[in-house]
Amino acid sequence: MSVPGIPPPVPRELLRIEDRISFVYLERAVVHRDENAITSTDEEGTVHLPAAGLGCLLLGPGTRVSHAAMALLGDCGVSVIWAGERGVRFYAHGSAVAKNNHLLVQQARLVSNNRSRVAVARKMYQMRFPGEDVSKLSMHQLRGREGVRVRRLYAEQARRVGIDWRGRNYKPGEIDASNPVNQALTAANAALYGIVHSVISGLGCSPGLGFVHAGTSRSFVYDIADLYKAETTIPASFDAAASADESLTTSVRRRLRDAVVKTKLLERCTSDIYDLLSSDNRDPEITADRDRDTVTLWSDDGEVPAGRSYGA
Incomplete structure (x- = not known):
């Protein structure tokens, strides 16, 4: 039939x-x-x-x-x-369709151990702070360094486009209560989260198992999105706020789209997730035949084939 x-x-x-x-x-x-x-x-x-x-x-x-x-x-x-x-x-x-759960299992293993979780978090910060040694920094020190750099980045972008900047200010559900730059940042970040969410789901990872962020079903989305804001949403938002050629949210989405193409974001995001979750420089078990859709049964001595009767 x-x-x-x-x-x-x-x-x-x-x-x-x-x-x-x-x-x-x-x-x-x-x-x-x-x-x-x-x-x-x-x-x-x-x-x-x-x-x-x-x-x-x-x-x-x-x-x-x-x-x-x-x-x-x-x-x-x-x-x-x-x-x-x-x-x-x-x-x-x-949910997007993922063919196997190898990357998800690796993500769960790494996030469930404090030592490996901190190691992945340091790798994330190293991506954002190239040329700096973060191998000995605690999470508290990493957050502090991040805050300083992000505030400096906002100030530099404001000077570049000639906008008065008084800090990131956003109240959930009240986008119109903030100034144009903050409105643009909110719209651009929402689109970036959607892009990153699609990559994470497409690779079979869990959006909720974050290494830096925690407590929300999108923790890993926020982790990965933060890697790219300095190149995408932040400059796009300041450019959109300084321009009056079309509606603010439409303008910032168009500029974000151009930044995504220019930076090859999808390709980079995919590669970065594999690098972050691969313990030994891209674990062959994870990267080989990633589209394979094979059901197996877990065993204490390794996976065994499904679809057959055991113990007969």
Whole structure:
């Protein structure tokens, strides 16, 4: 008996997460399916999006999604984020398809031991502070150094574009209560979190098992996103706030998109996650055949094949 409906894409037709379009934000549109493409229809017409090449789809207010569209997005391993007005609030997330759990097991192992957790956190800070020796610093010292550098970065960007800057100020749910730069930072960071979430899910990791951040289901998302803000969301936000050519949130998302392409963010994010979670310079067990989808059974002397009867 054949399964009704359009056959899903086969694995060889899908792009790896590092080769996909980083994100697309939609609002006040109807999202549907046309063969193996996603369509978005609003008052300006209909556009087609290649589902197999999309990393993250951000759905803003006023969007409606058909069952057929969600089925295709799921088959293609696309992360779907339901966001608030201007894309700055995270409501829900549709899980991407990961073929195996090797990287997740490694992530859980590293985060469950204080020594290995600190080691990974230091590697993250080393990525952000190239040329500095952080191998002996405690988490308290690392946080202090980070705070100094981030404040300095904000001040440098403010001088570059000629904007008066008095610090990062954001109240959840009250984006309009802050100044344009803070509004832009909030919108840009939300989009960056969606991009990073899509990579983490696409690789089979847990968004909630963070090494620096803790206490939230997106801890690892915030860990990884912080690696790239200095190159992406921060300069994009100050540029958008200094420009009046279009709406602030639209402007900052366009600038972020350009920064994502310029910095090859998806490729770097994928590589960085592997490097952070590989204990011995990219553990072969993790990196080899990462798309393999094989069910096994755990045993105290290693994994054994599933689908057979033991103890007969």
